Amino acid sequence: MAMQAYQQKAAGLAADLRSRYAVFMANSHLTGGQKLAVHYFTAAVVLFMAQLLFGLLAGLQFIWPGFLYEILDFNVNRMVHINAMVVWMLYGFIGSVYWFLEDESGVPVVGLKWGQLAFWVLTGAVAVVVLVYLLVQVGSGNDTSLWFINEGREYIEAPRWADIGIVAVMLVFFYNVAATFAQGKWSGIAGVLTLDLVALAGLYLAGMFYATNISVDQYWWWWVIHLWVEATWEVLVGCIMAWSLMKLLGVRRQIVQTWLYIEVALMFGSGILGLGHHYFWIGTPEYWFTIGGFFSALEPIPLVAMVVHSIYDSGVHNFKNSNHPALAWIIAHTFGNFLGAGVWGFMHTLPQINLYTHGTQWSASHGHLAFFGAYATINIAFFYLAVQQARGNCWMGGGLADGWRWKSALALLNLGVMGMTVALLIAGYEQSFIERAVEGSTWTAYFDAQNHPWFVQAMVWRVIFGLMTIAGGGLLFWDLLAIGKTETRKAAVINLA
Amino acid sequence: MNEPIPFWASEAFWKKTAIWVTSGSFVLLILLTFDSLAKISAGGSRVPAYSVINKDISYRFDKQLQRYQPVVLGDAPLFGKMLNEAEAEQLVTLGKKTTQAKNCMNCHTLLGNGAYYAPDLTKAWLDQAWGGAGHETAMVQFLLDPEKYARTYGSNRKMPNLGITEEEARGVVAFLKWMSAIDTNGFPHNFKAIGAEEE
Ligand code: HEM
Ligand code: HEM
Ligand SMILES: [Fe+2]
Numbered sequence A: 001m002a003m004q005a006y007q008q009k010a011a012g013l014a015a016d017l018r019s020r021y022a023v024f025m026a027n028s029h030l031t032g033g034q035k036l037a038v039h040y041f042t043a044a045v046v047l048f049m050a051q052l053l054f055g056l057l058a059g060l061q062f063i064w065p066g067f068l069y070e071i072l073d074f075n076v077n078r079m080v081h082i083n084a085m086v087v088w089m090l091y092g093f094i095g096s097v098y099w100f101l102e103d104e105s106g107v108p109v110v111g112l113k114w115g116q117l118a119f120w121v122l123t124g125a126v127a128v129v130v131l132v133y134l135l136v137q138v139g140s141g142n143d144t145s146l147w148f149i150n151e152g153r154e155y156i157e158a159p160r161w162a163d164i165g166i167v168a169v170m171l172v173f174f175y176n177v178a179a180t181f182a183q184g185k186w187s188g189i190a191g192v193l194t195l196d197l198v199a200l201a202g203l204y205l206a207g208m209f210y211a212t213n214i215s216v217d218q219y220w221w222w223w224v225i226h227l228w229v230e231a232t233w234e235v236l237v238g239c240i241m242a243w244s245l246m247k248l249l250g251v252r253r254q255i256v257q258t259w260l261y262i263e264v265a266l267m268f269g270s271g272i273l274g275l276g277h278h279y280f281w282i283g284t285p286e287y288w289f290t291i292g293g294f295f296s297a298l299e300p301i302p303l304v305a306m307v308v309h310s311i312y313d314s315g316v317h318n319f320k321n322s323n324h325p326a327l328a329w330i331i332a333h334t335f336g337n338f339l340g341a342g343v344w345g346f347m348h349t350l351p352q353i354n355l356y357t358h359g360t361q362w363s364a365s366h367g368h369l370a371f372f373g374a375y376a377t378i379n380i381a382f383f384y385l386a387v388q389q390a391r392g393n394c395w396m397g398g399g400l401a402d403g404w405r406w407k408s409a410l411a412l413l414n415l416g417v418m419g420m421t422v423a424l425l426i427a428g429y430e431q432s433f434i435e436r437a438v439e440g441s442t443w444t445a446y447f448d449a450q451n452h453p454w455f456v457q458a459m460v461w462r463v464i465f466g467l468m469t470i471a472g473g474g475l476l477f478w479d480l481l482a483i484g485k486t487e488t489r490k491a492a493v494i495n496l497a
Numbered sequence B: 001m002n003e004p005i006p007f008w009a010s011e012a013f014w015k016k017t018a019i020w021v022t023s024g025s026f027v028l029l030i031l032l033t034f035d036s037l038a039k040i041s042a043g044g045s046r047v048p049a050y051s052v053i054n055k056d057i058s059y060r061f062d063k064q065l066q067r068y069q070p071v072v073l074g075d076a077p078l079f080g081k082m083l084n085e086a087e088a089e090q091l092v093t094l095g096k097k098t099t100q101a102k103n104c105m106n107c108h109t110l111l112g113n114g115a116y117y118a119p120d121l122t123k124a125w126l127d128q129a130w131g132g133a134g135h136e137t138a139m140v141q142f143l144l145d146p147e148k149y150a151r152t153y154g155s156n157r158k159m160p161n162l163g164i165t166e167e168e169a170r171g172v173v174a175f176l177k178w179m180s181a182i183d184t185n186g187f188p189h190n191f192k193a194i195g196a197e198e199e
Helices: A002-025 A032-063 A074-105 A112-135 A143-148 A160-183 A188-205 A214-249 A253-278 A287-298 A300-316 A324-347 A351-357 A361-390 A403-438 A443-451 A453-482 B011-039 B050-054 B085-101 B136-144 B166-179
Strands: B055-062 B067-075
Touching (some): A074 A188, A074 A214, A112 A160, A143 A160, A188 A253, A214 A253, A214 A300, A214 A324, A287 A324, A287 A351, A403 A453
């Protein structure tokens, strides 16, 4: 009896989902590419919420080490936390590209059917990987584990079978992009984007083999991690920003494209050899002190340039724009990128400092502000552009119904992450001084630093600000579902100069 | 807006600059990569051969370089058994794969990279916490039942039982011993190794 009731309920839910999905697929406000983009955005937002949840679990374990001990250990929660982050951000980027591909090229997406298939394949694979992380967790010390459970390398833990699937999906994505531009028209943005995607996907290959020699292992591992976030992702975001500034503010193409080339020159010119700031202590030769220190110290320059560029453009156009939440998140992006990557990164990038801060909470402080400030923000801006269009290009300017919601989400998320960053910074200073400088990095030194009241307090504050972040995340989720639904006004028309 | 755009502000100029700067940096990185990979192959001067696990290893302050350096001393076979290069590599490989399959890096750092919930493992082999000579057995014992042998130093943080087998544990210890002999340019600084107390 009860079983039957459940079955009925499930069938009802499934039917409801199917009909909602059919309504969505019939949405006349969205092109084919934009519908695919919304698929990616939806999955991205769900993974973002998962990221926050598992971050909280890991954060709580610093305070109560017994919490979920041997059920969901710290390493499992942390792995899901950072993997969900990498995946949702990539989903957001892919979605953003599908979003503007047709607008930029002037033709419908070539091979859209394959792109749709690739989305479902990728999402299925992600679900399986996460389930294995949570249910199987670890394996024996052999290749089978690395192929099917977990590769055990931070950020790119996905087992090898999934790596191969990811590459296949990236090839389909790349085909969609390149073929569509080829059929339509090329532009400066299109050219930079296409080459950047080749580099981004190619770099992933550097993380797909096993090495016993841990120096060699970490040498290539950093190619993926660093050359993603400090080179190819930054340029990808530059392309996305260039397009958005034209759309949102009506900035002239020639201006954004010139800026885009300047950013590429500065970002790649500093970021590629800046890779050396990860080669100080992993066994690699001493010349990386000079090369890594010098070039990575230049990395903040393009980030400053981006702030100048976007604020200047916004000012020139009197901040007149058709989508207030999106512009607010874009401004959060430029500042967040500058602060998190530029300032926080610079502070520990010289070897003389990094000797003491390397692998402490200092890195975690920087990691949080940089990933959030540079990449979470810009994706959220795009989610807002997408919901606006999906809801019939509705009004998203001043006096928006329930405008408090997006504003509170914006405030809570930014303050929450900033608060966590500062708490971790304090912990990082304490750890660098006590564990590293004074006591010399032994196990006793490590725990002396971890048990110090300043460290313990910082961990409590991190969770408090983490809860604030989660509250912001929840509001954002709600707002994306609801914003503009009751609006009858059309979006403000921006004068395209 | 009728004035001509100076060349240094033109799209074409920056496009060319972007292409040249990017390819130049990339070519340099490739060249440096060849050099670095040659210098960090196992058995070179910076990364020791796997058979270094047959030796006594320490970590000492080098007055000339003004930093700590690993030093390889006399014979001290791991688990009392001399291994040839192939056997040593096999054991270290088992250990390395175990550290990956057990996801050590999401609690610990290795060479300073990873997570910050548990101590750095770069010089774990040399940590005075393990006591004196023959401490490999203490390490194996710990890895087999970390809950039972946990010390936590008052933090209450305990390593979970990861189902490591005895064979795997020996591999992990071999891997840690080998890693402790890598020349990491003085990281970690000021670390007092087992047996280096007198310095
Ligand atoms: C948006 C761009 C950036 C992101 C997302 C980012 C993120 C991260 C993350 C997550 C880590 C920790 C890696 C680990 O888990 O071991 C890290 C390390 C580091 N980052 Fe960044 N970063 C960015 C830009 C920069 C910039 C521009 C600089 C320098 C100016 C920089 C300097 C460093 C340094 C020196 C480390 C090594 C920390 C250590 O030794 O432990 N980062 N970054
Ligand atoms: C609810 C809010 C969050 C909490 C409580 C939280 C907690 C944590 C914890 C406990 C770790 C492990 C640090 C360690 O190994 O000691 C971590 C790592 C990390 N988290 Fe979060 N997190 C939160 C939100 C975020 C957000 C919003 C981002 C970025 C968008 C982020 C990015 C990262 C990164 C990049 C790392 C790895 C850092 C490194 O290895 O240096 N987290 N987080
Ligand atoms: Fe980096």
